[in-house]
Amino acid sequence: MRTVYVNGDYLPEDQAKISIFDRGFLMADAVYEVTMVLDGKLCDFDGHLARLTRSLAELDIPMPMDVAQLEAIHRELITRNKLDEGGIYMHITRGAHDRDFLWPANLTPSLVMFTQARKCIDTPAAQRGISVITAPDIRWGRRDIKTPQLLGAALAKQAARLAGADDAWFVEEGLITEGSSNNAWIVTEDGTLITRHLSTHILHGITRAALLRYAAEVQLKIEERPFTIGEAQSAREAFVTSAGLLVCPVVQIDGHPIGTGKPGPITQRLRTLYIEESRKAAR
Numbered sequence: 283m284r285t286v287y288v289n290g291d292y293l294p295e296d297q298a299k300i301s302i303f304d305r306g307f308l309m310a311d312a313v314y315e316v317t318m319v320l321d322g323k324l325c326d327f328d329g330h331l332a333r334l335t336r337s338l339a340e341l342d343i344p345m346p347m348d349v350a351q352l353e354a355i356h357r358e359l360i361t362r363n364k365l366d367e368g369g370i371y372m373h374i375t376r377g378a379h380d381r382d383f384l385w386p387a388n389l390t391p392s393l394v395m396f397t398q399a400r401k402c403i404d405t406p407a408a409q410r411g412i413s414v415i416t417a418p419d420i421r422w423g424r425r426d427i428k429t430p431q432l433l434g435a436a437l438a439k440q441a442a443r444l445a446g447a448d449d450a451w452f453v454e455e456g457l458i459t460e461g462s463s464n465n466a467w468i469v470t471e472d473g474t475l476i477t478r479h480l481s482t483h484i485l486h487g488i489t490r491a492a493l494l495r496y497a498a499e500v501q502l503k504i505e506e507r508p509f510t511i512g513e514a515q516s517a518r519e520a521f522v523t524s525a526g527l528l529v530c531p532v533v534q535i536d537g538h539p540i541g542t543g544k545p546g547p548i549t550q551r552l553r554t555l556y557i558e559e560s561r562k563a564a565r
């Protein structure tokens with residue numbers, strides 16, 4: 283049984299409780315972050331804290347405590363749960379109050395954190411690559427704020443499963459926005475990496491940002507711009523990035539094989555590069 287954190291207490295997971303009036307529960311009035319843990323250390327944690335701070339500020343939810351305290355809870359959960367490889371989920375809501383669209387001043391935010399042990403490095407998805415379907419992007423207009431309004435993503439993932447695929451890429455006005463829980467990339471014939479530019483249409487992935495830095499350091503050509511389904515299907519390689527999947531090859535889009543239909547060499551090189559650099563920088 284895991285030890286989880288809820289509003290000041292470390293508890294066995296079956297004793298953790300939040301109010302039914304919590305606005306995170308009633309309205310998804312909340313933000314979250316998922317940080318990867320490798321070798322018992324936090325990866326890209328400063329990036330996750332920076333995005334959390336920005337998400338909270340955009341929604342005018344106060345920081346429940348300073349970032350050093352948030353980090354201390356992360357470390358305590360790693361220790362108590364003996365977490366070597368996996369993720370830590372952190373969820374901050376605006377707080378609990380009788381149901382109303384409007385919120386009163388001075389609500390106390392709720393803070394929940396828990397660990398999830400799982401393999402990140404040696405996974406079948408990384409070895410074989412994943413297949414994706416495309417799905418209309420029905421999500422709200424502020425996808426740059428990391429809120430737990432994840433029904434659009436859940437429906438798309440479920441549709442993918444029913445179609446025999448692993449995941450979905452969202453499409454808006456003929457252009458790929460991002461994966462249902464990851465950022466989407468393609469590699470062109472001449473080896474250029476393409477991923478959509480930052481805007482309110484996509485989540486500003488922490489893994490995406492780190493990979494852009496690492497790829498620039500090894501002189502890869504990069505273009506941050508939208509791309510079409512057709513462009514993706516005729517790409518040399520395709521892949522996704524997230525704190526859960528790291529850099530993961532995409533080998534099929536809507537049943538159409540990408541490149542050779544197997545994980546490509548550029549994606550594999552980027553995955554190795556990302557894992558090496560993350561291990562070095564993890565703390």
Ligand code: PMP
Pocket residue numbers: 316460461462463464465484485486487488489490523524525526
């Ligand atoms: N886009 C969406 C919609 C996501 O849910 C995620 C995962 N949180 C990402 C992109 C990737 O972000 P990160 O690299 O920070 O995990």
